Amino acid sequence: MYLRSYTPVAILSTICGTTAQLVNPTNETFGNVFNFWSKTTDGWDLTRGNSTSAITLPMPHPAGNVTIQPASSALVIIDMQNFFLHPDLGGDPLGRALVPTTIDMIHAFRANGMKVFWTNWGLTDFDLMSMPPAFFRDFSSDGTSGSSLGSDMGMIQGNISVGRKLMRGSWNAQPFGDLFDEQVGGVANGTDFYFNKNRLSGMWGSSTPMQTFLQDNMITTLFFGGVNIDQCVWGTLLDAYYKGYDVVLVDDISATTSPAAATGMVDFNAALNGWRANSSDILPALM
Numbered sequence: 001m002y003l004r005s006y007t008p009v010a011i012l013s014t015i016c017g018t019t020a021q022l023v024n025p026t027n028e029t030f031g032n033v034f035n036f037w038s039k040t041t042d043g044w045d046l047t048r049g050n051s052t053s054a055i056t057l058p059m060p061h062p063a064g065n066v067t068i069q070p071a072s073s074a075l076v077i078i079d080m081q082n083f084f085l086h087p088d089l090g091g092d093p094l095g096r097a098l099v100p101t102t103i104d105m106i107h108a109f110r111a112n113g114m115k116v117f118w119t120n121w122g123l124t125d126f127d128l129m130s131m132p133p134a135f136f137r138d139f140s141s142d143g144t145s146g147s148s149l150g151s152d153m154g155m156i157q158g159n160i161s162v163g164r165k166l167m168r169g170s171w172n173a174q175p176f177g178d179l180f181d182e183q184v185g186g187v188a189n190g191t192d193f194y195f196n197k198n199r200l201s202g203m204w205g206s207s208t209p210m211q212t213f214l215q216d217n218m219i220t221t222l223f224f225g226g227v228n229i230d231q232c233v234w235g236t237l238l239d240a241y242y243k244g245y246d247v248v249l250v251d252d253i254s255a256t257t258s259p260a261a262a263t264g265m266v267d268f269n270a271a272l273n274g275w276r277a278n279s280s281d282i283l284p285a286l287m
């Protein structure tokens with residue numbers, strides 16, 4: 001993914017030369033000179049050669065523990081927005097129940113110098129001009145396109161203007177409950193970063209704001225939570241995996257309104273794509 005000049009495990013002997021080859025390849029190294037993991041005695045080293053301040057996180061058996069580089073790691077919180085969670089909008093109680101644990105994870109990541117990402121629906125009128133029909137259908141509330149993405153959602157509680165459906169800057173697109181203050185404060189402090197997305201995945205297509213940020217900041221290792229586990233969380237995790245990032249699904253900060261089989265599929269495949277853990281596995285190692 002990136003060429004790091006100091007990589008000790010595998011260095012191109014001649015950059016851009018016809019004799020370029022891997023130096024010191026071993027069967028304990030997986031990947032390529034730009035993007036690699038190394039096996040450790042109890043799991044996997046994902047630091048890609050920068051072991052400064054590395055942290056080992058226990059992962060549930062039998063996945064193998066992971067050693068991560070905090071400066072290259074981020075917590076990705078997906079779609080914990082009023083639109084999906086607020087009770088007055090018919091939001092998901094299972095999603096609301098994740099908030100305290102999600103905040104514990106946010107605080108632990110910040111305390112260890114790991115970035116927090118807010119990856120949320122945040123459409124512009126330009127996005128709507130090229131939005132495919134399936135998306136308008138899926139987000140219609142009355143079967144007509146007039147109630148779909150971009151439509152005015154009116155008022156609730158007599159004084160809250162819900163705003164246009166999932167549009168950037170609207171109240172309905174804001175993080176829900178106590179997460180809103182966390183997001184605003186974290187972004188102001190520079191520990192957190194906010195990324196708008198215009199599909200289920202925050203990493204789709206040739207690039208997105210989140211992907212550009214990952215590349216610019218050499219971030220490789222992503223921990224995922226949010227709603228819905230089988231839709232926007234899964235879509236973003238899977239695209240990140242396709243593009244070469246390390247993916248860890250955090251079960252107890254993820255939920256869905258879909259039938260249990262949908263979570264079963266995600267759980268099975270996320271364990272193959274990367275790792276699955278609960279915050280209770282991770283938090284003690286971050287204290």
Ligand SMILES: *[C@@H]1O[C@H](CO)[C@@H](O)[C@H](O)[C@H]1NC(C)=O
Pocket residue numbers: 025026027
């Ligand atoms: C790597 O594994 C292959 C197949 O088991 C073996 O032939 C080779 O000698 C090993 N290479 C190293 C450097 O250990």
Ligand SMILES: *[C@@H]1O[C@H](CO)[C@@H](O)[C@H](O)[C@H]1NC(C)=O
Pocket residue numbers: 041042043057058059064065
């Ligand atoms: C992972 O780390 C935990 C806690 O340090 C340890 O008990 C466990 O044995 C490790 N896992 C493996 C596969 O070695």
Ligand SMILES: *[C@@H]1O[C@H](CO)[C@@H](O)[C@H](O)[C@H]1NC(C)=O
Pocket residue numbers: 050051052053069070071218
């Ligand atoms: C290596 O890790 C340290 C500690 O996390 C970080 O400050 C530094 O920027 C990293 N170096 C590179 C070249 O990424």
Ligand SMILES: *[C@@H]1O[C@H](CO)[C@@H](O)[C@H](O)[C@H]1NC(C)=O
Pocket residue numbers: 157158159160
């Ligand atoms: C909105 O109305 C509720 C009572 O329904 C009140 O508690 C709240 O403070 C009001 N908010 C604003 C911003 O006026």
Ligand SMILES: *[C@@H]1O[C@H](CO)[C@@H](O)[C@H](O)[C@H]1NC(C)=O
Pocket residue numbers: 181182184185186189191
């Ligand atoms: C922002 O930084 C200040 C000063 O370090 C800290 O007291 C506050 O808790 C931080 N807020 C958030 C949301 O991280």
Ligand SMILES: *[C@@H]1O[C@H](CO)[C@@H](O)[C@H](O)[C@H]1NC(C)=O
Pocket residue numbers: 060251252276277278
């Ligand atoms: C997370 O905890 C739940 C509830 O205890 C458990 O069912 C699930 O298997 C755990 N996930 C992992 C990856 O261990």
